[in-house]
Amino acid sequence: MSGGFDWAAFGTGALASAGASYAAMLATFAVGVARGRHRYVDITWGLAFTAVAWTSYGLSASHGDDGRRLLAAALTTVWGVRLAAHIARRGRGHDEDPRYERMLSRAPGSRALYALRKVYLLQGALAWVISLPVQAACYLDVPLGPLAYAGAVLWAAGTACEAVGDHQLARFKADPANKGKIMDRGLWSWTRHPNYFGEFLLWWGLFLLACARWETALLTVVSPLLVSFLVTRGSGKRLLEAHMADRPGFAEYQRRTSGFVPWPPRARATRGG
Structure with a gap:
């Protein structure tokens, strides 16, 4: 550890956070394949950030400032859950999102595998990269x-x-x-x-x-x-x-x-x- 930030612990936590993001996306992929529509991934977008935030919060318990850890996780959760709830209400009763329908109509082979590559894995990676400040904040042992x-x-x-x-x-x-x-x-x-x-x-x-x-x-x-x-x-x-x-x-x-x-x-x- 050096100067209020444990780089080794952060690195381990970042790998776990990537796992949390992809776990949320892969679970949604299974639901999407089973129900024949992939619009559910838009709901999971905010929830993936929430999963990353609480994974980081839990693993940083003995490394970061408690106030900063809690603030980062709480703010991310409020945003992510609100967004997920809004998108779920907006899409209730609708068929496949036209954006995904157009994309999947161009699939060179399996639509499911194409969706996995182009939608779920990509969004899982984006959620992990975008959430880096939340992850890092959890490991900062510096008071607010x-x-x-x-x-x-x-x-x-x-x-x-x-x-x-x-x-x-x-x-x-x-x-x-x-x-x-x-x-x-x-x-x-x-x-x-x-x-x-x-x-x-x-x-x-x-x-x-x-x-x-x-x-x-x-x-x-x-x-x-x-x-x-x-x-x-x-x-x-x-x-x-x-x-x-x-x-x-x-x-x-x-x-x-x-x-x-x-x-x-x-x-x-x-x-x-």
Whole structure:
């Protein structure tokens, strides 16, 4: 052990955490194959982080600061369980997710093995990498300080933004009168992606829990950088907007609404001169 961080224990714990992430994904894969749909993996996404967090918490019992360990595990759990519950409610009664149906229709062989490689194993690896700040925070034997508290505030702001955005969108879609319309109310009038912006904020917040030492900060900064890329340039904002591009009214919504960071909406375009 050196300077408040046990690298050997962290390495062992990281391997166990990878096992926890893949165990959650493989269990979901078995359910998906049995039921003939793979949309359940979206529910498991948040739960895989929760499994990693509590694996790290348990194995770091004699290595890390108790307050930091508990805070890291608790914040991750609140986010992961809320997200899983939201996705489960949203998908109740639906068939396969169109994204996975399109992907699996291109499978060169077994659809199940293709899904295992392209969805479950990939998401298991991503969950492990993204959760590195949570894992490292559990092994930091440093009392909570200003950076950790600032991280908790960022996490709270991000989680609130994500939860409120999800709730507003769910209520909007539940009204039959809104079918085919663009959601441009509440938080969605300030940013086209309150859920993605919330995820961006909360992972930078969780990263700050691992910043009590420069070495752990350097090791784990890949997490918020990867999340930032995914929600803005990868599978998040970019793909969703490409899918929405042909919707009536979406171009006008894009014109007046911030693409990511919440900002007061611009005035609607007027017709005529």
